[in-house]
Amino acid sequence: MESMHKFFNKQCELIKISNYSVRPKPIFLNAVVNVSILECLKTNTINKKVLCTKMYRKSNEDTIQDILNRLEFIDVKEFKLLGRYPKISKQIEVNILRKLFKIKNNIGSLVKDKGSPIYYRMAGGRYFKVITNYSTTEAASEKVIYFDKKIANTIGAILSSNLYFWYYQIFSDNLNMKKYEIESFKIPIDKLDNDKIKYIEKLYSKYLEDIEKNVIIHEKTNYKNITSFKEYKIRMSKNIIDEIDDFIYPLYGLTKKEIDFIKNYEIKYRIDDKED
Structure with missing residues (x-):
């Protein structure tokens, strides 16, 4: 546009x-x-x-x-x-965006030609997005970007947060996740010391374990060379996503009221919808 x-x-x-x-x-x-x-x-x-x-x-x-x-x-x-x-x-969204836009670094500044992978599904996922540090599908709609090993899982966790989902929703076409919408998202890298990185990595591991526990595997025959695919019920892990947001919101300078707005954004559809 x-x-x-x-x-x-x-x-x-x-x-x-x-x-x-x-x-x-x-x-x-x-x-x-x-x-x-x-x-x-x-x-x-x-x-x-x-x-x-x-x-x-x-x-x-x-x-x-x-x-x-x-x-x-x-x-x-x-x-x-x-x-x-x-x-x-909403004015509260203006306030949140102003805080995000003031952060110097974006995720794009941390992307490497090779390193530790973060996978994302470009298509699918109506009210949640699947962001993992391992491949989840044989489909061409899954893309990968690379980061330094020290920060990769932290980025995976932040991209799985309610905060990033809100950002994606307001700036995307609401159909596909494009690399630009990942790379343009701000990250307070200067506030992420070793202790904070270790903690958020634990949350991310907990989240990934939980989404795999709730996954449904569909077997396919001769469909675009795909033999099976995973259907993720990410909404069932919303409580862990909220934990990620509870940890990162002070890093972004957000207030409790602002992060509560983000955690409850589109909540009716994100929790009640039968398709992720």
Whole structure:
């Protein structure tokens, strides 16, 4: 969307973007996709304000008018990333993003050509993402990035946190996890001493053990050269994910109120949904 952003930024003083998820029910009957609706005030001048909403979800009980009546917009201009504005509606989210953006290092600065691997599934995982230090599938949708051995598991744990999931949700297309969305995430590397790294590694090991305990293995025959695949029920490990967030939130300078918001973000869908 970078080219479109540049065009509107040069022509429209005000941009408003409202966002709607395809799940659990599409906002429009025959548009089975995530939807964003743009309203622009064309002034042929440089943009001054970008108002955005969170990703609204339509249930079976909602009408379109119900959703429109609930829309909350907030200015997100200061948080533009490459081709992306964050899908947020709350002042508390603005406060959290300001703290994240002040952190100097991002994960991309720690990526190596070779080293200890962290695997992630580019596709799948509606309300949780599968981030491991071992391969979980034969599918091409699994990607790998490498880090120094000392920090790899810490990054794996942070990418498994509620904090990262929120960041992914607000900056992604809500379908696929792209490398940019990992590399752009901030990491307070200067606050991670050896004791903190050892502790978060223990949490990550506990988390990985738990997700494997709850995994369902499906056998396949002649399907794209895949003989079986693992279906992860990550929501069943939410209590351990919360432990990770309880440990990392002071490192990010977040308040208890802010991390409670993050831990409960999309909680209705993350816990009750039957598909991860």
